[in-house]
């Protein structure tokens with residue numbers, strides 16, 4: 436136990452961390468482009484927030500939350516998603532009283548007690564955005580465009596965008612009745628989970644992955660035919676905006692999402708190549724949630740992307756061997772005095788932005804060159820006793836093997852020119 440991480444939770448080791456940085460930087464870059472600011476909410480919230488926010492009849496609340504009593508006897512839950520906390524913060528800090536829309540993004544870990552498999556973990560990370568205060572379908576289009584720009588920016592092109600409307604508190608109950616009327620006589624043919632869900636949350640039957648349930652869902656009544664006029668107009672408006680932005684989408688009438696708060700727009704971005712858990716990003720509109728959580732009636736919309744799934748997809752497309760180019764200069768000192776002098780040089784080079792490493796413990800030239808090679812260093816700076824006495828240093832190009840001697844005092848200007856020359 437002592438040397439084993441909890442099931443479904445992962446260490447992000449240094450060799451993968453650069454990919455995480457790339458993705459996080461892309462998220463920040465795209466958010467800046469769209470005018471979103473970062474919000475950081477606690478990882479723990481009161482359990483009630485998720486019960487009310489995510490919904491009592493969802494898998495998340497029924498069986499996936501990490502819930503415990505704190506030392507004061509309050510029931511607390513590790514956040515299973517980011518929207519409920521963002522809404523709580525929006526209401527608690529009365530952002531509804533200021534100019535709208537309020538546009539936020541977040542990055543961080545989420546926790547769900549799910550059965551682990553490729554692309555599904557118990558601690559995973561999301562990049563999410565939320566927009567409060569505007570019901571216009573132009574916002575839906577902006578949020579979707581932001582999500583697609585993000586996945587494309589990190590190098591995933593050609594993913595499928597699926598879109599649906601799940602209606603509102605006016606038209607969904609009507610649709611729910613139609614679904615119940617369709618499914619009740621078929622009850623015996625449903626899987627055990629769906630039999631249990633039938634009366635509580637029949638919409639969820641539409642995205643069951645079991646073959647028999649899938650076949651029944653194919654023939655089920657479609658929500659598109661049950662939408663009220665306002666929901667239909669919103670949906671058509673969104674399509675016009677997406678068309679104008681050149682965004683291709685597929686209408687999936689069985690896309691219902693696993694959380695209860697959605698109204699109207701629901702969407703997912705799917706990557707085919709990474710197996711069963713191919714949804715890399717999911718979101719939608721939640722026009723009743725702010726009010727449900729104690730605020731005024733304010734519309735909202737957002738999405739969250741699963742960073743582990745994006746990394747899986749990226750690793751698959753880039754193949755093995757992708758890694759960070761990490762070291763500019765590797766310093767090699769031969770002898771104690773040289774080692775001391777190298778300490779000073781490297782500090783000055785690093786102050787200029789040079790990524791510098793060095794050998795330690797007086798290893799042989801051969802061993803140190805090997806270490807430089809392993810790190811993928813571009814240059815070696817070699818300082819033996821002889822060079823030290825003459826006030827020079829050997830600069831060896833580790834890609835071409837060429838080497839030359841340089842007065843030690845010119846090292847900093849050498850780096851400035853080199854850095855300039857490589858365009859870094």
Ligand code: HAM
Pocket residue numbers: 515516517518547549554555556557558559560561563564565693694714715716717718719720736737738739740741742743744
């Ligand atoms: P969600 O569909 O539950 O939505 O999660 C969004 C994304 O998080 C998924 O598409 C997937 O990529 C990733 N994800 C979810 N569960 C796991 C897991 N166990 N392991 C790895 N990745 C996972 C939400 O969370 C909503 N809060 C999104 C949203 C924001 N809707 C409106 N605003």
